[in-house]
Amino acid sequence: MEKQVHIIPKKVEEGQKYDPRLNSLVLKKAGSFNIAIKEIEDLKKQKPIAPKSITELSKEEYSKLSETARWNYDVDVKQYNIDVKKYNEKQKLYNERLKKFDDLNWTWQLVYNELDSSKITRNVDFKKGIHDSISFPKLLEGGGMAWLEAWHEQDKPKGTYPFGMYVQAEGVSEIVRAEWTDLRYETINQTTKVAFGSKVILHIYTAGLYGQEVEVHLADSDVFTPNDKLKISGKDFFTREVKVYKLKSNDINKKGISGTLTIDDAPVNYAQKIEIEVVLDNAWIKTAGENLKIFPIIKSIKTGTFFTGFSRSYLQVSKDEKSISLDQQPIPATNMPLIVGNVETNVAHFDHCKYTEIELKVIPETEKEKNRIVFKENNMVTPLAYNIPIICADTDHFKDYAIELMNLNTEECRFDGKSNDHKKTSINILKTPENYKITNNNGKTLNFKAAFNYHPSNDNLIEKTSFNMLEYIWPVSLRDDNKHALELRALSCRYEKGISIIAYPDVKWALDFRFGMKGPEQYTHTNLPNYPRNSDEEKVEKKPQSRHSDSFEKAKKAGRINTYGMEKRANGMDLEFQLVLKAEYNKGEEIELADKYAQKIKKFLELLLSLKEGLDTLTNIDKINSGHKSAVKGIGKILKSPIIGTIDYPAISVGGKWQVAIKDETNEVYTDGKVALRFNPLLKGDVSLDIIAAVSYVPAFGQAVKAIEIALNAAGAELNFMLTIFGQVNVELEYALAEKGGSNLNLNGELGIKLVLSGKVKINLNAIIFSVDGEIQAEAYAVTSIKPKASIGHDKKGTFVEAKCDFMGINIVCIITAKGKNNQVQYKDTYNILDRKDDFVKGKKYIIES
Structure with missing residues (x-):
């Protein structure tokens, strides 16, 4: 018996906590605490009791006794001597047994993830033998455990309860x-x-x-x-x-x-x-x-x-040049956010009645939905309760799941034989809502069916409607009356964890929204030389024209020319509008939610546009509109030339798909999907400058140009020289709803210059034998442009901006066309001055490094 040594507290003082099953003592703070060895305490109970001493009589006192008294005294003395002899023999045996504890070795060491008895060694600060008081150092206050054990010289340390004792001290953090x-x-x-x-x-x-x-x-x-x-x-x-x-x-x-x-x-x-x-x-x-x-x-x-x-x-x-560089290029070269500790603070970690993992099993497991670890034993602080999300269809499509306690061992349960014996049950069911069905519970594995309750308040009796589905437009946010969970308790002496299985809807949303105007808005500044193409002054007053018909025709098509030189867009905007919102649920069923709303929104927008056009007419806003007029006319004043501009309205489109998803590693729900915002175009337009008209404003030289123009006009000829600057910018933003999905911003467009020289002449020839009536047109233009592109992207190194620019080359195109009454002949040729070069400019720069 003496070979087994069990350390126990001598007395549990006020403020201390003792678990006799695990032999664990928690001190309120550092300091001395009293201990005992159970075997010695048991041995002390067997310590022989010395016989009650008798009064020894002198010879004189003995001689005075009666014969009967003498006989009784002699019997008492004889018995006392016998008892003393027996006592001395027992006391000798007791001392011999007690002396066996003089060879005790003691260990007083730190406890890490596990106690390996083969690595336990004697603490030289402890003398061999019996100790009844141990000092716990303030250095170890906080909850980290120390292990106290004693063993005989010829024996070996056990490294487990009940032989040794776990000791902790709380202290003040x-x-x-x-x-x-x-x-x-x-x-x-x-x-x-x-x-x-x-x-x-x-x-x-x-x-x-x-x-x-x-x-x-x-x-x-x-x-x-x-x-x-x-x-x-x-x-x-x-x-x-x-x-x-x-x-x-x-x-x-x-x-x-x-x-x-x-x-x-x-x-x-x-x-x-x-x-x-x-x-x-x-x-x-x-x-x-x-x-x-x-x-x-x-x-x-x-x-x-x-x-x-x-x-x-x-x-x-x-980043200052004067800063000191310490240990550059360290290994590892990046910070380590998490390092798992190895100091044990939970004495239950050494309890033999335990499970080491809780797993949610999907039946059957698929690529899209895999089994997940809910809890896994490690040396970190773990929560007492876990919320486990699952994604389900409605109660017409129940799915099979199971909760399993891995490595369950309840043979050494502290509640052996009692009602709460973990051998009887290790999974308790606390609450079962209507959208869950328990099919089996054998103590280690609980099987159940689950669904999402789309209509909890009506017991699934009402028909699904678009209004009801809109409640789940953001499926990670459940209504309060739909946060019903299957509530469980996973039990063992080592761990007791709460588990809530929460069902989320399987709905998948898709949005397509588009808004824009069909056709561009065109403006022409008419600060032109109004010299006529003919001598009919009456026609000139009724119909002022630009010096070339081509520009004027564009102006007419756009609307009308007002006396302020600002052309107004044509009445009656053509609206482009689309709104589609679909929900897919229950493994493929679909419902369209936005159709009736889209028509109402479109009609409302068309009404607003009609009201605006009416107000423009009533208030003559086209004559005082300072927006386009100031911008375009201001340019005309500077150049003293006609400016023709075309501006396209921005076209916006929003598209997106989203649904609830689950992070397998952390069992957290999040919204998965992407939303794309596009402006195609954001800006688009062109501005043309009449070069010949601009030259006509030059003193003296301009008068000669006007004279030439009038002469050409009289001869039925026309000459135009136009410089056009054109451009377009498109923007596309793609935003990933998931944390690590990656979001991208893309910009692209084109900026270019076009120089056009054109002319035409009419031929009318009447002879006795034949006549000719036709027109010859000639046009030559040079065009060049660049196409810049920029995007924001992500890779393992971080977030970057990447930009490049393509040069589209320089080309000259010549076209000559001859028209007669019954036929037409055309000649066209293209000359390449400079070749196209992609990635003429290219660069990439990280704005955020991982």
Whole structure:
């Protein structure tokens, strides 16, 4: 029996918590606590009791006794001597058994993810033998466990309860201070500027936090604007566990919690702290600037609160040439947001009645819907409850699922034989809404059917309507009366987790919206030389013309020419409008929701356009419209030339598809899909300048041009020389609703110049034998343009802007056409002056680096 040594608390004091089944003791704070060895306590119960002593009589006293009294005294003495002899023999045996505990070895060591008995060694600070008081160091306050065990010299440590005892101390959690050092543990002064790309160490000194996980956020301190939160390789913070570290040079004689631990038979000084290697990421330049003042913000994962009451420690980071470069090109070259801790704080982790995973099984599993891990045992703090989303059709299409407890073992349940024995049941059903059906529960696996209840308030008796479907336009946001969940409880001595299975609708939405105007709006500035093409003054007053018929014809087609020289668009805009909104659900059923609304919206927009045109007429707005008139006429005044402009209205279209989706890794719901916004075009138009008319304004020389024009006109000839600048810009924005779906912005268009020289002459010849009546036209034009393109994209390196420009070359086209009464002859030829060159300009620049 003495070979088995069981450590137990001598007495559970006020503020302490003791679990006898796991032999776990939790202290309120560090300090001494009393222990006992169960075998010794049991042995003490067998300690022989010394016989009650008798009064020894002197010879004189004995001689005075009667014969009967003497006989009784002799019997008592004889029996007493017999009892003393027996007592001495038992006491000798008791002492021999107690002495066997003099060879006890003791271990008092830290507990990590597991206790390996083969690695447990004797703590040399503990003398061999029996101990009744142990001191728990303040260094280990916070919840991290220590293991206390004793074993005989010829025996080996067991490394498990009930032989040893788990001991923890809570303490008061706080952050003592923070400090920045280089990789050689030299403190970085707060006024020193460190270069981007350097690698430093952030030291966070703690108290009462040993074994706990914390979030460490990095922020850039700004004076006049909110502090910038810095990304840690795409994450919001570091996750680290508070440990004990050997004292470094920067720790000596500074504020913090330290103490001595015996490791490998040698005492070593340690400090309770966190050390984080931080790469000063160049990507922070884009998000926070070139000069940063970084400080840590620390949050307890256990309590969910941020620590206060400690002084900020700043690190100056700069792109300045004078900044110091520390440990450039570190390995690894990126920050590590998450490092899983190995200090054990949960004594239940060592309970043998347990499961190690909870899995949601899809029956049958498909490529689109796979089995998912709900919970998996690790050394991180895990939630007590889990929400598990599933996507389902309505109650006419139930789907099969199962919840399974992996590696379930309940043989050593603490409730053995009781009503809550985990061997009887490990999955409790707390609530079963109408859209769930339980089909089997064998304790390890629970099978159920699930559907989404599209009409919870009417028990699925009413017909589906478009109005009802609009309630699920954003399917991740459920109505309060539809947040019914199948509520379960997964039970074991080691873990007890709540599980809520929440059904989301399988609806898929599609939107197609288009709005625009058919046809361009055309304006002509008519600040033209109004010399007539004939001498009929009456016709001139009734019908003022530009000097060339081509420009005037464009003006006429656009509307009319007013006395202010601004041409008005034609009455009666032609509206282009489309709105389609479809919902697909229940594995393929469709419903159109927007048709009746689209017609009403279109009629309303057409009414607004009619009202606007009526107001234009009533208020004569075409004569005082300062928008186009000021812009176009202003150009005409500058050039003293006629300007013909064509502007297309922007055409907008919005398209999108979205549905609810689930992140397999985290069991979170999100909206998956894309929305595209297109302006095709956003801007489109052309501006033409009449060069001959412009020359006519030149003093003296212009008069000669006018005379030539009149002479050509009289001879039936016409000459035009036009310079046209044209352009178009299209924009397309594609936005991914999913976090990592990637969004893109694309711009493209064309900008060009066209120079046109044209003329025509009429031929009328009457002879005695024959007559000729026809027209000869000649036109030559040169055209060139560039097509710029720009886009915003994403890849593994980050977000970038990519731009390029294609040069379309320079071409000259010549066309000569001869027309007669009954036939037409045309000659056309093209001359290439400069060849087309794609990617004439090309570049790519990252605006956000990963």
